[in-house]
Amino acid sequence: MQHRPLGRSDLKVSAWCLGTMTFGAQTPPADAFQQMDMALDAGINFFDTAEMYAVPPSAATQGATERIIGDWLQARGHRDRVIIATKVTGPAPGMPWIRGGQTGLQRQKIIDACDDSLKRLQTDYIDLYQTHWPQRPVNSFGTLDFPAAKVSGREGEVIDETLDTMADLIRAGKIRHVGLSNETPWGVMRHLQAANDSRPRVVSIQNPYNLLNRSFEVGLSEIALQEQVGLLAYAPLGAGTLTGKYLGGQLPKDSRRANDRRVSRYARPLEEVTVAAYLDIARRHGLDPVHMALAFVTGRPFVTSNIIGATTIDQLRHNLAAIDLTLSPEILRDIDALHDQHPNPCP
Numbered sequence: 001m002q003h004r005p006l007g008r009s010d011l012k013v014s015a016w017c018l019g020t021m022t023f024g025a026q027t028p029p030a031d032a033f034q035q036m037d038m039a040l041d042a043g044i045n046f047f048d049t050a051e052m053y054a055v056p057p058s059a060a061t062q063g064a065t066e067r068i069i070g071d072w073l074q075a076r077g078h079r080d081r082v083i084i085a086t087k088v089t090g091p092a093p094g095m096p097w098i099r100g101g102q103t104g105l106q107r108q109k110i111i112d113a114c115d116d117s118l119k120r121l122q123t124d125y126i127d128l129y130q131t132h133w134p135q136r137p138v139n140s141f142g143t144l145d146f147p148a149a150k151v152s153g154r155e156g157e158v159i160d161e162t163l164d165t166m167a168d169l170i171r172a173g174k175i176r177h178v179g180l181s182n183e184t185p186w187g188v189m190r191h192l193q194a195a196n197d198s199r200p201r202v203v204s205i206q207n208p209y210n211l212l213n214r215s216f217e218v219g220l221s222e223i224a225l226q227e228q229v230g231l232l233a234y235a236p237l238g239a240g241t242l243t244g245k246y247l248g249g250q251l252p253k254d255s256r257r258a259n260d261r262r263v264s265r266y267a268r269p270l271e272e273v274t275v276a277a278y279l280d281i282a283r284r285h286g287l288d289p290v291h292m293a294l295a296f297v298t299g300r301p302f303v304t305s306n307i308i309g310a311t312t313i314d315q316l317r318h319n320l321a322a323i324d325l326t327l328s329p330e331i332l333r334d335i336d337a338l339h340d341q342h343p344n345p346c347p
Contacts, residue, residue, distance in 0.1 A: 001043025001323065004304050006083075007203025008228050009177050011127065013046040013083050015298055016323060017232060019309030020047060024064025025054035026259060026311045032068045033075070034313045040078065042320050048206070048232065048307050050087035050132055051117050052098055056260040059097035063120050070122035084121060085128035085232075087181055087206075088113040090135050105135040105158055107165045114174055129169065130179040130206060131162060140182045141265060144347065159190050163199040170200055179232070181206035185219040192227055202229055204304060209233035211242060211278055211293055212266060212346040214339060221302040230304030236297040238346060241266040243290055244279050248272075254311065270345035274338070281334045291322035296335060299327060 003012040018039040023032040036047065053065035066086060073079050088110050089095070092103040099116070102109055117126065133140060136155035137147040169175045178200045180188060188205055195201040205224065209216045209231060216224075216231060224231050237243060240256050241264070251258050257267070282289040298306045310316035327335075 003045070004230070005228070006128065006177065006304060007179075007230060008201065009203045011083060011177065011203075013305050014044045015303075015305055016042075016044050017046040017048050017085075017305040017307045018044050019234065019307040020049045020065050020069060021053045021055040021309060022065075022311050023049075023054055023068045025056060025058075025061045026254065026256075027054075029068050029071065031313055033072050035310065035316050036069070036072050037076075038313065038316055038320070040081065042323060045081060046083045046085065046305055048085045048234075049121075050089070050130075051113055051120075052087075052089045052092070052095060052132065056262070057095055062095070062097055063116070066117055066120035070120050074122050079123055083127045084123065085130060085179065085206075086117050086121070086126055087130040087132040088117075090131060090133040105131055105162045107161055110162065110165045111169070114169055118174060125173055126175045128177050128179050128204065129166065129175040130181045130204070131183075133182040134184070134187055135162075136187075138182075138184055138187070140184075156190055156194070159187075160194055160199075163191065163194050167199050177203045179204035179206060180229075181232075183207065183220075185223060188220065188223050188227075188229060192229070204232050205229055206232040206234055206307070208235045209297055209300075209303070210236050210238045211296060211335065211339075212238045212271070212274060213344055215344050215347050216302075221300075224302035231300075231302050232305050232307055233297050233300075233303050234307045234309075236294055236306050236308060237290065238266045238293075239264055241271060241275060241346070242278060242293040244275060246271075247275060256311075266346040268346045270342055274342045274345045277338050277342070278335075281331065281338065285328070285331050285334070287325075287331070288318075288322070290318060291325055292327065292331065294319060294322045295325040295327050296332075 002015040054061040089103045135158045137150035139146045166178045282292040
């Protein structure tokens with residue numbers, strides 16, 4: 001397993017990261033323990049979670065993922081072998097069960113969220129503490145229209161407050177480094193601009209990236225490379241879409257779409273034709289479509305780590321078979337040709 005620098009920090013994380021958001025919902029604790037054991041044995045030293053998990057989000061499952069990871073850390077004694085990343089929830093009016101509705105990136109809210117995560121994780125420190133999404137108007141999660149009317153011109157003040165608070169958490173020994181998630185080019189650069197001797201410099205950005213959504217390549221990839229704020233790529237299989245299991249209107253039992261009340265951002269008009277074409281590329285080159293999709297993400301120069309998530313141990317085992325796969329120039333040419341034909345059908 002290759003290990004890569006986490007931004008300009010002293011940490012090196014595995015090129016694959018174990019995504020854990022189904023732990024405590026679709027994935028029961030015993031199976032989650034198995035997944036973490038298997039990932040560690042495969043050389044994965046990087047686990048990602050969030051205070052709002054498990055997903056699908058609900059009052060009953062919120063915090064369950066962190067608790068399961070904490071129980072595993074205590075049972076196995078592997079804290080020094082694993083780099084733990086978690087997230088503080090930004091404004092989430094649709095999830096009033098998180099900290100009694102006190103979500104957001106203001107000082108006390110961040111401190112409370114961090115303390116709660118530390119308790120659930122049963123650890124003294126968090127290696128990478130990420131803001132889950134910005135506290136300002138942005139067109140994220142597949143929306144295309146920027147909400148310009150909601151811009152106040154004071155959005156940078158929240159970023160300053162966030163970084164000041166993160167600095168205090170670092171000084172207190174509660175967190176080691178700071179990252180972003182679901183961020184924009186302006187947001188990343190504004191965080192970098194605000195960093196100074198008393199404020200931490202962000203080391204990573206966790207955004208979606210896969211064959212159906214390569215929008216990170218426009219703007220953000222340059223920042224990731226030039227500023228060493230590497231991508232932690234989530235949804236490398238497009239929430240399971242690139243497996244082909246949803247083609248023809250299929251809705252497999254216990255799948256993400258079958259269990260999540262929200263409409264998938266990958267359920268778009270061009271989904272069927274584009275996914276089918278990627279499956280054809282994989283078959284023509286003698287590859288498993290899942291392995292091709294994962295290897296594509298891992299091999300991008302701006303990617304620090306590819307966050308793989310699996311509901312079952314068999315899915316994780318299947319994913320891990322691609323851990324050393326490198327795509328040939330011929331496959332990459334075919335992928336780019338299809339991308340030119342159907343660019344970002346599921347943004």
